[in-house]
Amino acid sequence: MSSPPAIPMRTLIGLLALVLCACTPGNGSEAPEARSSSPDKEVVLERVESEEETFQVVEMVEDLEHAWAVDWLPDGRMLVTERPGRMLLVDGDGPTQLANVPEVWAKNQGGLLDVRVAPNYEESGWIYFTHSLKDGDTGGTVLSRARLDGTALTDVEELYRQTPFLAPDYHFGSRIAFPGDGTLVVTMGERGQRRERTVDIPTPTTSVGTTVRLNMDGSVPADNPFVGSDEGLDEVYAYGHRNQQGMAIHPETGAIWQHEHGPHGGDELNLVEAGNNYGWPAVSYGDSYTDQSPIGGTTAPGVTDPVEYWDPSPALSGMAFYTGDTFPNWQGDLFMGALAHQKAMRVELDGEDVSDQEELLRAELGRIRDVATGPDGSLYLLTDAPEGALYRLEPAE
Numbered sequence: 001m002s003s004p005p006a007i008p009m010r011t012l013i014g015l016l017a018l019v020l021c022a023c024t025p026g027n028g029s030e031a032p033e034a035r036s037s038s039p040d041k042e043v044v045l046e047r048v049e050s051e052e053e054t055f056q057v058v059e060m061v062e063d064l065e066h067a068w069a070v071d072w073l074p075d076g077r078m079l080v081t082e083r084p085g086r087m088l089l090v091d092g093d094g095p096t097q098l099a100n101v102p103e104v105w106a107k108n109q110g111g112l113l114d115v116r117v118a119p120n121y122e123e124s125g126w127i128y129f130t131h132s133l134k135d136g137d138t139g140g141t142v143l144s145r146a147r148l149d150g151t152a153l154t155d156v157e158e159l160y161r162q163t164p165f166l167a168p169d170y171h172f173g174s175r176i177a178f179p180g181d182g183t184l185v186v187t188m189g190e191r192g193q194r195r196e197r198t199v200d201i202p203t204p205t206t207s208v209g210t211t212v213r214l215n216m217d218g219s220v221p222a223d224n225p226f227v228g229s230d231e232g233l234d235e236v237y238a239y240g241h242r243n244q245q246g247m248a249i250h251p252e253t254g255a256i257w258q259h260e261h262g263p264h265g266g267d268e269l270n271l272v273e274a275g276n277n278y279g280w281p282a283v284s285y286g287d288s289y290t291d292q293s294p295i296g297g298t299t300a301p302g303v304t305d306p307v308e309y310w311d312p313s314p315a316l317s318g319m320a321f322y323t324g325d326t327f328p329n330w331q332g333d334l335f336m337g338a339l340a341h342q343k344a345m346r347v348e349l350d351g352e353d354v355s356d357q358e359e360l361l362r363a364e365l366g367r368i369r370d371v372a373t374g375p376d377g378s379l380y381l382l383t384d385a386p387e388g389a390l391y392r393l394e395p396a397e
Helices: 009-020
Strands: 042-049 054-064 067-072 078-082 086-091 094-097 112-117 127-135 138-149 152-161 173-177 183-188 210-215 236-239 243-249 256-261 267-272 308-310 316-321 334-338 343-350 353-360 368-373 379-383 388-395
Touching (some): 054 078, 054 086, 054 379, 067 388, 112 173, 127 152, 127 173, 138 183, 173 243, 334 368, 334 379
Parallel strands (some): 067 112, 316 368
Antiparallel strands (some): 042 054, 067 078, 086 094, 112 127, 127 138, 173 183, 243 256, 267 308, 316 334, 334 343, 343 353, 379 388
């Protein structure tokens, strides 16, 4: 007789947590949950030679369930989100699940999404995060903030809710960035909306498929492009986006760079500027999933063209400019993760143009969801899988 299958460690931990407290894992005010973590960081790839640098890949945190984002507190501890609704605090002893994370709509592509530590965290203590929320039969992307008290969130405050909420459980966008002018920008996915092509005209009159710009307290900056007009919502900064799952601020110019998922092909890299229309769904470099028919044209009057596009689609997610000292030949390069192609991409920019690009680690780590430069100068990659991980790129020995 064969032995029964082994029960995964995550399942045992989850069952134990349910026995100890009658609560929903990942949400509400349950006690924090300790996670197992390998005491010795594992080198998973000893030597990778790229065009500009040679590195090794080290697994830093294991057993992450559909992780979405990573960021650092000033003391070096990490925050990692998992889409089912968990935010983890990671220190030298491993991950601890934080209590008091708000309820999320954890279905399909929705759940707990981005997390970013405020640039003035040492004074304000604010942590900003996004998640999907359901209200009746509809839902959408929500921006919230909270402070950290030990292993629990406190002072949890909802700052912005995408308008209107819609029925689909996908395309939430949901990246946060701080341009350095005392504001924040957050991406709001198009939520699967594409009407008949004859009326496929992007407008900023909703925050669906937009970049929203807010003050740090959630109020609207007076210099947003549509403030005081009837053309668009006060909070909208740019519009005509599809599903933007990567955003980063250029370390020298302060410019807002984003990438967005195309449909069947046509992932875009965009330089996002105030009031601009980026075309979706009237303009796209992709086509329909069902019959591969064109979706609009590839350009149109009044539409800002992408800096670069990719067809077939890598399914881009996560974005960071490399600003560390560990890899000097990568200084200023743009790194992006890819889900479908399971790789990282390195892009060199010459002003507002792409001058070179290179793919790294294709099919080596899995679906790369987030990319970040750590305070230690290393490049970090976060994978999206039922048992994903956080990896660090280090110089090869």
